[in-house]
Amino acid sequence: VMAHAHGARGIEAASAAGIDTIDHATFADEAALKVMKAKGTVLVPTLMALEGVRERLGKGIFTPTVEVKAKQALEAAGRQVTRSKAMGVPIAFGTDAGVFEHGRNAGEFALMVKAGMTNGEALASATTVAAKTLGMETEIGRIAPGYSADLIAVDSNPLTDIRTLEKVQWVMVRGRIIK
Numbered sequence: 001v002m003a004h005a006h007g008a009r010g011i012e013a014a015s016a017a018g019i020d021t022i023d024h025a026t027f028a029d030e031a032a033l034k035v036m037k038a039k040g041t042v043l044v045p046t047l048m049a050l051e052g053v054r055e056r057l058g059k060g061i062f063t064p065t066v067e068v069k070a071k072q073a074l075e076a077a078g079r080q081v082t083r084s085k086a087m088g089v090p091i092a093f094g095t096d097a098g099v100f101e102h103g104r105n106a107g108e109f110a111l112m113v114k115a116g117m118t119n120g121e122a123l124a125s126a127t128t129v130a131a132k133t134l135g136m137e138t139e140i141g142r143i144a145p146g147y148s149a150d151l152i153a154v155d156s157n158p159l160t161d162i163r164t165l166e167k168v169q170w171v172m173v174r175g176r177i178i179k
Contacts, residue, residue, distance in 0.1 A: 001018075001019055001020050001021075002019065002020055002021040002022070002023055002044070003019045003021070003022055003023065004023045004024055004096075005022050005023070005024060005025060006024050006025070006026040006027055006073065007027050008027050008028055008029040008031065008032040009032070011025050011027075011028050011032040011035075011036065012031055012032040012035045014041075015032065015035040015036045015039045015041040016035050016039065018039060019039075019041055020041065020042065020133070021041065021042045021043070021044050021092065021094075021133060022036065022041055022042070022043055022044065023044045023046050023094060023096060024044075024045070024046050024049070024080075024096070025043050025045065025080040025084075026050075026073045026076050026077065026080060027073075027076055027080075028043075028079075028080040028083060028084070030083070030087075033083055033084060033087045033089055034087070036084070036089045037087055037088055037089050040090075041089070042089070042090045042091070042092050042129070042133045043080060043081070043084045043089050043090065043091045043092070044091075044092050044093070044094035044133075045078075045080055045081050045084075045091065045094075045108075045111075045112065045115070046094050046095055046096040046108075047077060047078060047081070047108055047111035047112065047115065048095040048096070048097070048100055048104065048105065048107050048108045048111060049095065049096035049097075049099045049100070050073055050074055050077045051100060051107065051111070052099035052100030053070045053073070053074070053099060054070075054074055055100070057070060057071070077111075077115075078111065078114060078115030078116070079115075081112060081115035081116060081117060082115055082116040085116055085117060085121070090129055090132075090133070091112070091117065091121070091125050091129065092125050092126075092129045092130045092133040093108060093109075093112075093122075093125040093126035093129070093130050094108075094130075095108045104166075106165045106166040106168070107166060109122045109123070109126070109158070109162045109163070109165050109166075110162055110163050110166075112125065113162050119158060119159045119160065119161075119162045120159055122162060123158055123159070123162075123165075127141045127142060128141045128142055129141075148174055148175075149172055149173075149174060149175035150172065150173055150174065151171075151172040152165075152168045152169075152170070152171050152172070153168070153169045153170045153172075154167060154168060154169060155167065155169060
C-alpha cells in the first residue's frame with residue numbers, strides 16, 4: 001500500500017499506520033522520517049514530478065494558490081532524499097509520470113544523484129530496492145538465474161555517468177529484445 005503525501009504530519013500518520021511507501025514526501029521532517037525508519041516505510045521521492053510542475057509554472061495552468069505551493073515544493077525538492085539517506089530510510093525509484101511527458105522517467109536518476117545519492121544507490125533504487133519494496137526480490141531486480149530477464153543496454157557505465165540511463169539503446173523484457 002502506498003500513499004502520496006507531501007506534508008510531514010501526513011507522512012508521519014501514514015507511516016505510523018503501516019503504509020509501505022510514501023511517494024513524494026516533499027516536506028518530510030525528522031519526526032516523519034523517524035517513523036518511516038521505525039516502520040520500514042520506503043521513500044519514493046518522485047523528483048521528476050516536480051520537474052514537470054516546474055515546466056508548467058507561470059503558464060496559467062495552475063491557480064495562483066497552487067503556484068505558491070508548487071514553488072514551495074520546488075524549493076524543498078531533494079531534501080527528503082538527503083535526509084532519508086542520512087537517517088537510513090530506504091529509497092526506491094518512482095517518477096509519478098503523469099505530470100510530465102512519458103519517456104523522460106530516467107531523468108529521476110540524475111535528480112536523485114543531485115540530491116545526494118551515489119550513482120550506485122540511485123541505480124539500486126530502481127533495481128534491488130524497488131524489487132524488495134514490491135515483495136518481488138526473488139524474481140526481479142537483479143541479473144541472476146531464474147530472475148526475469150528485464151534489461152536495458154546503454155552506451156556507458158551508469159556508475160560513472162548516470163545520465164546514460166536517459167539514452168537507452170535496447171530493451172529486453174522477460175528475455176526478449178523489444179527495442
